[in-house]
Amino acid sequence: MRRTLLQGLLHRPLTEAAPRAEETAAVELAHALNTAAQRKLGRSLSIREIDAGSCNGCELEIHALNNAFYDLERFGLRFVASPRHADVLLVTGPVTQNMREALERTVRATPDPKWVVAVGACARDGGVFARSPACLGGVASVMPVDLVIHGCPPTPIDLLRGLLTLFAPGAAGRAQSS
Amino acid sequence: MSAWEDAGARLAAGTATLLSLWGEPARAHVALLDGAEIVHLALDCADGTFPSLGRVHPPALRLERAARDLYGLAPVGLPDARPWLDHGETPTAYPFLPVEGERLHQIPVGPVHAGIIEPGHFRFTCDGETVVRLEERLGYVHRGVEALMRGADILSAARLAGRISGDSTVAYAYGFAQAVERALGLSPPPRAVWLRALMAELERLANHLGDVGAICNDASFGLMQAHCAILRERVLRASAVAFSHRLMMDCVVPGGTACDLSAIGADALRALIAELHRRFPPLVTLYDATASLQDRTVGTGVVRPDLARRFAAGGYVGRASGRDFDARRTPGYAPYDALALTVPVLSEGDVNARVWVRIREIEASLALVDGILARLPPGPVRAEPPPGTGEGMALVEGFRGDIFVWLRVADGCIAHCHVRDPSWFQWPLLEAAIEGNIVADFPLCNKSFNCSYAGHDL
Ligand code: SF4
Numbered sequence: 001m002r003r004t005l006l007q008g009l010l011h012r013p014l015t016e017a018a019p020r021a022e023e024t025a026a027v028e029l030a031h032a033l034n035t036a037a038q039r040k041l042g043r044s045l046s047i048r049e050i051d052a053g054s055c056n057g058c059e060l061e062i063h064a065l066n067n068a069f070y071d072l073e074r075f076g077l078r079f080v081a082s083p084r085h086a087d088v089l090l091v092t093g094p095v096t097q098n099m100r101e102a103l104e105r106t107v108r109a110t111p112d113p114k115w116v117v118a119v120g121a122c123a124r125d126g127g128v129f130a131r132s133p134a135c136l137g138g139v140a141s142v143m144p145v146d147l148v149i150h151g152c153p154p155t156p157i158d159l160l161r162g163l164l165t166l167f168a169p170g171a172a173g174r175a176q177s178s
Numbered sequence: 179m180s181a182w183e184d185a186g187a188r189l190a191a192g193t194a195t196l197l198s199l200w201g202e203p204a205r206a207h208v209a210l211l212d213g214a215e216i217v218h219l220a221l222d223c224a225d226g227t228f229p230s231l232g233r234v235h236p237p238a239l240r241l242e243r244a245a246r247d248l249y250g251l252a253p254v255g256l257p258d259a260r261p262w263l264d265h266g267e268t269p270t271a272y273p274f275l276p277v278e279g280e281r282l283h284q285i286p287v288g289p290v291h292a293g294i295i296e297p298g299h300f301r302f303t304c305d306g307e308t309v310v311r312l313e314e315r316l317g318y319v320h321r322g323v324e325a326l327m328r329g330a331d332i333l334s335a336a337r338l339a340g341r342i343s344g345d346s347t348v349a350y351a352y353g354f355a356q357a358v359e360r361a362l363g364l365s366p367p368p369r370a371v372w373l374r375a376l377m378a379e380l381e382r383l384a385n386h387l388g389d390v391g392a393i394c395n396d397a398s399f400g401l402m403q404a405h406c407a408i409l410r411e412r413v414l415r416a417s418a419v420a421f422s423h424r425l426m427m428d429c430v431v432p433g434g435t436a437c438d439l440s441a442i443g444a445d446a447l448r449a450l451i452a453e454l455h456r457r458f459p460p461l462v463t464l465y466d467a468t469a470s471l472q473d474r475t476v477g478t479g480v481v482r483p484d485l486a487r488r489f490a491a492g493g494y495v496g497r498a499s500g501r502d503f504d505a506r507r508t509p510g511y512a513p514y515d516a517l518a519l520t521v522p523v524l525s526e527g528d529v530n531a532r533v534w535v536r537i538r539e540i541e542a543s544l545a546l547v548d549g550i551l552a553r554l555p556p557g558p559v560r561a562e563p564p565p566g567t568g569e570g571m572a573l574v575e576g577f578r579g580d581i582f583v584w585l586r587v588a589d590g591c592i593a594h595c596h597v598r599d600p601s602w603f604q605w606p607l608l609e610a611a612i613e614g615n616i617v618a619d620f621p622l623c624n625k626s627f628n629c630s631y632a633g634h635d636l
Binding site for chain 1 (some may be wrong): 265290292294317321322326337341345388404408410424427464467468632
């Protein structure tokens with residue numbers, strides 16, 4: 001183990017430069033974000049991920065945000081285990097009938113102010129599952145969405161760019177509270 | 179005895195292996211593996227009933243419950259009357275099996291879990307720290323895949339097949355493509371046959387690397403996770419260079435592949451293989467030499483070989499418990515018949531054995547990728563599927579185990595399609611594996627299985 005640790009120290013870092021939030025077509029701000037919430041939440045956000053019927057492809061790329069290349073925590077963003085600790089809900093999947101209640105309960109358990117981010121084609125509008133009676137067809141069919149990150153699945157860079165727009169000054173405007 | 183009931187008797191006696199059981203309106207199907215041959219039986223059930231096979235062969239239980247939920251078929255004699263994929267109007271009203279005894283308490287977990295994983299519910303009944311029973315409740319990610327398949331044109335259906343379980347997108351698209359090709363009597367060009375296997379091995383590498391790291395992480399050994407995640411990322415990046423998508427979604431299509439491998443792509447893959455050959459062995463040594471880690475994985479979550487055989491557990495779950503089966507070999511498909519394929523098999527059945535099977539499979543896949551790159555034939559990569567009507571089946575080896583596909587094509591559209599994820603036969607074994615272990619070891623056991631929720635829930 002000592003060798004592995006030593007080699008790790010001698011290695012140059014693998015971490016990518018931070019992407020710029022603005023330069024992207026992969027992200028869609030549903031409406032301007034609340035300035036008061038932005039001020040309150042600051043530059044440190046706790047994220048709770050919720051799979052609402054994803055094929056798990058989106059989860060794989062969300063997971064990748066934690067690896068050495070993307071190193072999400074350097075931006076003050078981190079994943080938390082409980083919705084009670086969360087500022088941002090990252091929702092994937094076309095929202096299945098069977099997950100609807102669990103999703104709504106999780107959102108209710110998250111304190112205000114909070115932002116809802118829909119990740120991937122499925123969460124955006126149901127994606128390939130949009131026609132299915134077993135799905136509600138996207139997160140916006142159940143609750144207001146603040147930000148959409150496109151892709152099937154979005155790459156980790158798309159995800160980073162999307163999340164960084166939450167800090168962007170131009171994103172200020174209306175609030176969401178329940 | 180009808181052929182249907184005879185199939186049940188053979189399954190119960192262990193002389194045939196259950197591949198899947200499924201429904202469509204007014205018809206029930208079962209597929210068995212008899213030696214190296216896939217046998218398919220269809221039973222017309224005009225009155226909406228069929229004799230339950232789950233009654234004599236428990237691995238069929240959940241499949242029959244699903245057929246009842248999805249197509250309204252009634253399996254006569256099925257001992258479990260509860261729905262499975264259909265959660266109805268009040269999902270919280272599900273009757274869990276009763277557990278009786280003094281001092282027992284229950285821990286409900288999920289569907290929303292603490293980590294970034296898929297949703298499912300686990301009901302633990304415990305005596306102190308020890309789990310005396312785990313009951314799973316799945317179906318939360320049921321998206322109605324089979325219903326969406328009906329009537330879809332072949333290409334849209336292939337896209338859908340690649341989104342049944344994202345971590346196995348190549349394997350699903352591969353199985354779906356093979357089944358369509360058999361239904362229409364189409365042979366894909368040789369180069370495509372080899373490219374598909376190349377993608378399948380890259381997918382296996384990425385997932386196994388991710389799993390080895392994640393299992394160690396659940397035993398609180400984050401160092402392995404950090405290093406394995408880097409290697410996994412390297413596989414995804416090389417795949418993106420070679421095939422323009424990190425997970426290689428929509429790259430395998432009926433008739434061949436959607437993209438060809440360029441010289442730049444091949445170089446990226448060769449560089450990847452060299453990098454993995456350099457970086458992976460020290461991590462294997464690290465795993466093997468860390469006593470505190472072994473302390474968590476050795477002897478934890480044991481699956482007995484007889485259970486693995488009875489449930490026809492595929493992939494590392496079966497192979498860590500002595501079940502020497504790999505769909506690339508039996509029934510087998512090209513190009514694996516022309517490649518030297520090693521299939522690691524262990525018999526301990528614990529978390530450690532499931533880690534070692536993955537490690538050996540990573541080494542085997544590296545050799546396969548090498549072999550494929552060296553012998554990739556030239557030529558076109560795609561043949562247009564002809565119009566036509568027919569039925570086709572396929573059994574392909576994903577990273578998790580064997581994926582079964584059966585479908586009927588009618589005039590260029592999918593009339594019916596059933597896919598069975600390896601997880602169908604692995605989830606029940608997780609319930610058995612955790613018995614007698616402490617609650618705190620559940621994440622570790624669960625990760626060592628890494629069953630698919632999406633693939634199972636359809
Ligand atoms: S957007 Fe794509 S990757 Fe994400 S859950 Fe949907 S199908 Fe899967």
